Amino acid sequence: MADLTPELLSGIRGDLLNGVPVIVYDFDKREEEADMVFYAGAITWSSINRLRKDAGGLICYVTGSEEARDIGLRFLTDEWKTHPVYNGLIKRPSYGDYPSFTMWVNHVSVSTGISDSDRASTIRELHNLLTDHVINKEEYFHRNFYAPGHVPILASRGLEQRRGHTELVSRLAELIGLPRSMVIAEMLGEGKSMKKDAAERYASENNLIFLEGKDILRA
C-alpha cells in the first residue's frame, strides 16, 4: 500500500512525463492484474517494445469517455447491445464489469500498423488529437485514422461505475494533472497473469513506482 502524498504524486508525474512507466495493480478479488502504464504524451517505439516484452498483454490506449465521445466513439457494449445479431455476445466477464473497449484504430501514416514504431505513431497521433485544441475532433479523427486497426481505444466509465485499470489510470492522470491519455498493457507471467508479488518485485528491481487500486481510490 502506498500513500499518494504530494511527493509521491509528483514523482509519478515526473516519471510518466519522462517516459518511465508506473505499475498499477487493480484489486484483490477483481482481475488481480498489474498493468504497465505509460503516459501517451511521452510514448516512443521503445515504450511499445517494453510493453510487449516486459508486460506482454494487450497494448491499449486509455482516455475518458468524454474524450471518446468528442471523436464519435461509443462503448462497443453499447454499440452492440442494440445490434440485431451481435447483441447475443454482450455479457459481463467473470470479474463483473463490462469491458471498456470502443474501437481498434491505426493512424493513416502507418505501414502495417503493428510494429513498435507504427503503434507508437498511432498512439502519439491519438494523444495529439485528444489533447490539442482541434476544432472538429470527430471530423479530424475520421480523416486521419482508420478502423479496424491495431490499437484498441479504451474509455473510462469513471470509478463510480467501474473499477478497472482504464478507470484507475484515468483517475491517476487527473490526480497528477495530466490529460487522460495513457497506454497500458497487462503484465503476464508464464501461462497465467503475473501475480501481484511478482509485479511488485519487477517494479522494485526496475526502480518503478508500484500502485494499487485502493491507493488511487483513497487519494
Added chain:
Amino acid sequence: MADLTPELLSGIRGDLLNGVPVIVYDFDKREEEADMVFYAGAITWSSINRLRKDAGGLICYVTGSEEARDIGLRFLTDEWKTHPVYNGLIKRPSYGDYPSFTMWVNHVSVSTGISDSDRASTIRELHNLLTDHVINKEEYFHRNFYAPGHVPILASRGLEQRRGHTELVSRLAELIGLPRSMVIAEMLGEGKSMKKDAAERYASENNLIFLEGKDILRA
C-alpha cells in the same frame, strides 16, 4: 523460395499437428511481414507464450469467411461501412487491402481473457466450435463467447480477393488437408517489423519451415 512438394506439405502438416509453428512471409512490396503460424487444433498456453515472446505481433485466430458466417460474423469493414458514424473510419490501409477483422472475443470460461492460458482456451473453444458438428453454431457461439474480448477473429476473403496472411494460411490449411483454423502473429523486430532475412534466420535456427506467399500461390 520453397516448392510445395507432397513431402514438404506432409512436413508442414506434421509440424502443425504437433504444435510446431511454421513461418509465412507474405510478399515483397506488400506488407513484407513474416507471421508465426500455429494450427488452432494444437494450441496450448505455451504456443501463445511463444507467439507473444518470439513473434510479438497481434495474436489472431484465422478462419474462412464461410465459417465466420456460420457463427453470425461479418467483416467489420462491411459492418461499419453502413454505420452512420463509423463509416468515416473505413479506409484501405497503405498496403491496399481492407483488413480481415471480424470481432474480438473471449470464451465465457476464461478469467480476464489475456493470459497465455486464457487466450489458448478461447482459441481452442473457437476451434472446437468451428470444426465440430455443432447443429446451431451461431446460437452456440452466442451462448459460450462474449465480445469485445481479447482474441481477434480474422476471416479469409480468398486469395482471389486478398493476398494477406489470413488468406495465405487459410489456403495453406486447405493444401495440407486441415480445417481453416489457425493462429497467427506478426514477427516484430526492434522498432520495425522483422525483416525477411531475419525471419528466415529465426526459422532456420529454430528448425521451422519458412514459406512465402508466392510458394502458396503456385501450389
